[in-house]
Amino acid sequence: MGTCQSCGGPCLTYKGSVWQWTCQTCVRLAMDARAARADAKDQQNRERLVHSLKTHSSGRTTPKGGGSDSYVPHRPSAFAPNP
Numbered sequence: 848m849g850t851c852q853s854c855g856g857p858c859l860t861y862k863g864s865v866w867q868w869t870c871q872t873c874v875r876l877a878m879d880a881r882a883a884r885a886d887a888k889d890q891q892n893r894e895r896l897v898h899s900l901k902t903h904s905s906g907r908t909t910p911k912g913g914g915s916d917s918y919v920p921h922r923p924s925a926f927a928p929n930p
């Protein structure tokens with residue numbers, strides 16, 4: 848029986864070189880904190896990815912309606928209907 852290095856409470860088992868004398872509660876808390884941190888990092892990465900995708904797509908040159916001089920739809924039948 849040892850003492851939890853985190854909370855100072857009783858620790859039943861030695862949990863290896865990583866956790867050493869850490870009670871079950873503190874191990875779980877630490878794991879939860881680690882998972883939460885990983886989630887936050889994931890979220891950040893996702894937001895950065897979405898942001899970069901957005902900036903890339905908006906940076907594209909949009910086709911302007913400047914082709915009116917070169918391209919005129921020729922439909923005489925629609926503009927001058929025969930009686």
Ligand SMILES: [Zn+2]
Pocket residue numbers: 851852853854855856869870871872873874
């Ligand atoms: Zn503890």
